[in-house]
Amino acid sequence: xxxxxxxxxxxxxxxxxxxxxxxxxxxxxxxxxxxxxxxxxxxxxxxxxxxxxxxxxxxxxxxxxxxxxxxxxxxxxxxxxxxxxxxxxxxxxxxxxxxxxxxxxxxxxxxxxxxxxxxxxxxxxxxxxxxxxxxxxxxxxxxxxxxxxxxxxxxxxxxxxxxxxxxxxxxxxxxxxxxxxxxxxxxxxxxxxxxxxxxxxxxxxxxxxxxxxxxxxxxxxxxxxxxxxxxxxxxxxxxxxxxxxxxxxxxxxxxxxxxxxxxxxxxxxxxxxxxxxxxxxxxxxxxxxxxxxxxxxxxxxxxxxxxxxxxxxxxxxxxxxxxxxxxx
Amino acid sequence: xxxxxxxxxxxxxxxxxxxxxxxxxxxxxxxxxxxxxxxxxxxxxxxxxxxxxxxxxxxxxxxxxxxxxxxxxxxxxxxxxxxxxxxxxxxxxxxxxxxxxxxxxxxxxxxxxxxxxxxxxxxxxxxxxxxxxxxxxxxxxxxxxxxxxxxxxxxxxxxxxxxxxxxxxxxxxxxxxxxxxxxxxxxxxxxxxxxxxxxxxxxxxxxxxxxxxxxxxxxxxxxxxxxxxxxxxxxxxxxxxxxxxxxxxxxxxxxxxxxxxxxxxxxxxxxxxxxxxxxxxxxxxxxxxxx
Numbered sequence: 001x002x003x004x005x006x007x008x009x010x011x012x013x014x015x016x017x018x019x020x021x022x023x024x025x026x027x028x029x030x031x032x033x034x035x036x037x038x039x040x041x042x043x044x045x046x047x048x049x050x051x052x053x054x055x056x057x058x059x060x061x062x063x064x065x066x067x068x069x070x071x072x073x074x075x076x077x078x079x080x081x082x083x084x085x086x087x088x089x090x091x092x093x094x095x096x097x098x099x100x101x102x103x104x105x106x107x108x109x110x111x112x113x114x115x116x117x118x119x120x121x122x123x124x125x126x127x128x129x130x131x132x133x134x135x136x137x138x139x140x141x142x143x144x145x146x147x148x149x150x151x152x153x154x155x156x157x158x159x160x161x162x163x164x165x166x167x168x169x170x171x172x173x174x175x176x177x178x179x180x181x182x183x184x185x186x187x188x189x190x191x192x193x194x195x196x197x198x199x200x201x202x203x204x205x206x207x208x209x210x211x212x213x214x215x216x217x218x219x220x221x222x223x224x225x226x227x228x229x230x231x232x233x234x235x236x237x238x239x240x241x242x243x244x245x246x247x248x249x250x251x252x253x254x255x256x257x258x259x260x261x262x263x264x265x266x267x268x269x270x271x272x273x274x275x276x277x278x279x280x281x282x283x284x285x286x287x288x289x290x291x292x293x294x295x296x297x298x299x300x301x302x303x304x305x306x307x308x309x310x311x312x313x314x315x316x317x318x319x320x321x322x323x324x325x326x327x328x
Numbered sequence: 329x330x331x332x333x334x335x336x337x338x339x340x341x342x343x344x345x346x347x348x349x350x351x352x353x354x355x356x357x358x359x360x361x362x363x364x365x366x367x368x369x370x371x372x373x374x375x376x377x378x379x380x381x382x383x384x385x386x387x388x389x390x391x392x393x394x395x396x397x398x399x400x401x402x403x404x405x406x407x408x409x410x411x412x413x414x415x416x417x418x419x420x421x422x423x424x425x426x427x428x429x430x431x432x433x434x435x436x437x438x439x440x441x442x443x444x445x446x447x448x449x450x451x452x453x454x455x456x457x458x459x460x461x462x463x464x465x466x467x468x469x470x471x472x473x474x475x476x477x478x479x480x481x482x483x484x485x486x487x488x489x490x491x492x493x494x495x496x497x498x499x500x501x502x503x504x505x506x507x508x509x510x511x512x513x514x515x516x517x518x519x520x521x522x523x524x525x526x527x528x529x530x531x532x533x534x535x536x537x538x539x540x541x542x543x544x545x546x547x548x549x550x551x552x553x554x555x556x557x558x559x560x561x562x563x564x565x566x567x568x569x570x571x572x573x574x575x576x577x578x579x580x581x582x583x584x585x586x587x588x589x590x591x592x593x594x595x596x597x598x599x600x601x602x603x604x605x606x607x608x609x610x611x612x613x614x615x616x617x618x619x
Contacts, residue, residue: 021501044504051505057498061520070507070516126506 002173005183006209014183015132018164020044028258042289050131050161052124054115056115058107064118065103066094066162071126072197094122096155113144120152124159133165137172149176170210174198180204189290204322207248212236214254214292216247225321228288229266233322245323253318254294256306268292270310282309284314364582367575379565379573380580386443388561389555389580391469395557396537399477403533404526407484411522413491416500426489429482440478441546444471467549472557475543480536485531491525524599531592535585558584 016022018032018253021044032039039047042300061068068090072081079220081089097117098220107115116136123131145229153176156163167173173180175193182189182197182205182302190202201207208215218227225232227247268284271291280301282294294314296304306312369376379385379458413428431442446452449466450459458465500522503513519526541559548555556564558581565574 017503023503044501045507045509048507049505051502053498053502055498055503059502059517059520070508074503074506074508074512074516087555122502122506284556 001162001164001181002177003181004165004170004173005168006210007168009183010184010186011168011183012134013186014166015051015134018130019049020047021051025268028196031230035252038168048126048129050128051124052116052119052123052131052133054135056107056119058115058119058122058137059156060107063104063106064094064099064110065090068121068125089125093125096124096158097121098151111144112140112253113148115192116140116148117151120155128161129202131161133163135167137166137167137169140300145172149240152176156257174210182209184209201320204246204248205289207320207322211250212214212251212293213248214290214294214317216249216288216290218245218247218284219243220323225323228286230232230316230319243323245321247321251281251293251295252279253316255315255317256284256294256296257313257315258262258303258304266314268312269315270306270308270312273308284312284316329454332410351395361582363439364575364578367571369576370577371572373379376579377571379570379576382573384553384556385561385573385577385580388556388558388577389588391472391556392538392584394560395473395476396534398473399480399537400530401532402477403481406530407488408526410485411488411492413487416497429485432479432482437475437479437540437542437544441543443476444475444478444543444547447558448474456488466547467527467551467555469555471547471549472544472555475547476537476540479540479543480533483533484526487525487529487532488522491522495521519594527595531588533587537585538581538603 003014005011013022020032020042021038059070062070069086072086072089075081090103091100094103098122099114099117099121100116102110107118110118119135120133137148138146149172165176174197177194179191180194180197181191184205190197190206197206198210201210207213216227216230216231218225220226225245225247230247232247266287268286270282271285272283273280274283275298279295279297282296284292284294286292289322292314354540370377380403408431414422414429426483435443445466447469448454448458450464452466465474499517500513503517504510540557541563543559545560545563546559548557548560550560550564551565560578562574562577563582565571
């Protein structure tokens with residue numbers, strides 16, 4: 001499960017409250033429920049939550065081995081595993097994180113990705129009920145991040161522990177999580193599968209935050225949302241005449257056609273064409289004066305051969321319209 | 329041509345810098361040390377030993393070392409507590425407290441001594457209490473300890489605060505989330521991370537405690553054979569024109585001070601050997617350490 005949101009939206013705070021490191025402001029109704037048990041008054045140490053910190057917070061004076069063994073060694077004498085058991089477990093974990101022969105290194109001798117994995121193994125060593133990851137890939141460069149992401153996905157399949165991670169990278173959330181929680185300004189905007197939040201966002205914020213989007217302003221007229229020459233009908237028909245409405249459409253849902261084509265939409269002028277990348281990105285100036293971005297495949301670009309400065313018609317599909325207080 | 333000149337210019341500057349430093353060190357450190365030692369042993373080793381083993385010298389030595397052993401644990405305790413409060417908690421008046429801890433640095437030791445007399449003396453603020461308890465602090469050995477404590481207590485805290493600030497509380501929180509108790513967190517995580525700074529703070533306050541003159545001189549009352557510390561003893565001998573003995577005792581004090589430095593160097597050297605640990609090189613390219 002991913003907690004997704006811009007910085008300052010309260011993802012990390014929520015994560016820390018779940019872990020018990022922070023307490024919610026006094027509110028008698030606040031509860032943290034794990035396995036049907038309210039943990040709000042249980043201390044962080046007794047919650048058995050594996051927390052992986054954003055900057056890993058590895059113990060710098062301990063070797064990798066000692067770092068991973070820490071949680072087991074700190075247990076009360078009765079519950080503490082024997083030395084051999086600890087050694088066994090740590091070696092298993094080292095194997096799991098693919099750092100088999102690095103047990104006697106110090107954190108400073110490891111790369112960022114390696115440290116991240118050690119932090120994970122250290123959290124797993126206490127056999128947590130829940131695994132919490134705070135921006136797990138935030139401090140890594142892009143390539144390492146991708147490798148680690150794939151690795152984490154596999155690992156999660158293997159260990160089967162409920163995992164909650166915080167991220168501001170939508171791609172990361174959509175790729176890794178089975179369910180995504182989108183947060184904004186301390187509130188949850190939507191909870192759902194990656195497909196749900198991406199294809200049927202419940203609020204404007206979710207729409208804007210997940211992927212790039214074009215925005216048009218319009219209003220309700222005679223049971224239809226009108227945006228220039230586009231008219232969208234839908235359940236907002238009952239809305240009062242003149243209610244402001246906003247139309248969102250993803251760049252790849254915009255079709256550009258030559259003017260004069262029968263399936264015309266509304267007019268726009270091509271300002272810039274950028275064809276490097278997996279698809280061709282076209283910046284247009286809409287007749288309403290708004291700047292919009294459209295994406296098309298390279299094949300379509302080849303056959304259409306649009307030119308900068310050319311006047312074209314734009315038609316839309318899969319649009320989403322939001323009015324002041326509810327959505328269609 | 330141009331770069332050649334510049335590099336030779338740089339070499340010249342480097343040479344000058346080195347000369348200035350060495351001259352300074354020789355003039356103000358090596359020469360005085362030599363003078364002390366040569367004066368102390370100028371009348372033969374037997375005179376030196378007689379001065380060093382004189383009963384009053386031994387008493388001063390004992391008091392100095394006793395003081396040291398009492399104030400060091402207190403300083404460590406206070407230093408860690410103060411640094412912990414200042415770095416790991418947020419509260420009102422934090423900056424004021426931080427400034428107050430520095431106060432002994434800025435108050436001249438003599439003034440500090442007078443403050444203690446006004447506070448703990450027979451006619452002082454707490455005088456009535458002491459009279460009831462029939463104890464005396466000022467002009468007795470406890471005064472020496474209190475005065476030394478006053479002038480040395482910021483050292484440990486001052487060494488720890490910047491380090492603990494930089495380290496933050498991440499590791500402590502990690503330890504707590506892994507199930508460690510507060511006690512375990514302190515001894516397994518916090519203490520190992522601050523031990524060098526702590527050690528350095530101890531060295532500094534040791535050196536200061538052994539050499540403290542001003543505050544101790546005011547509160548001790550100069551009772552021979554009772555409240556005299558090594559620096560006071562040296563002054564007394566000097567004032568009595570007993571130069572050889574004064575220098576002999578001086579050399580004793582210098583030796584003590586030097587030995588703390590030697591201890592420091594040895595510990596640093598050994599820890600350095602343990603910490604130079606890159607064996608075999610990195611498997612992945614090392615990134616900028618952000619720890």
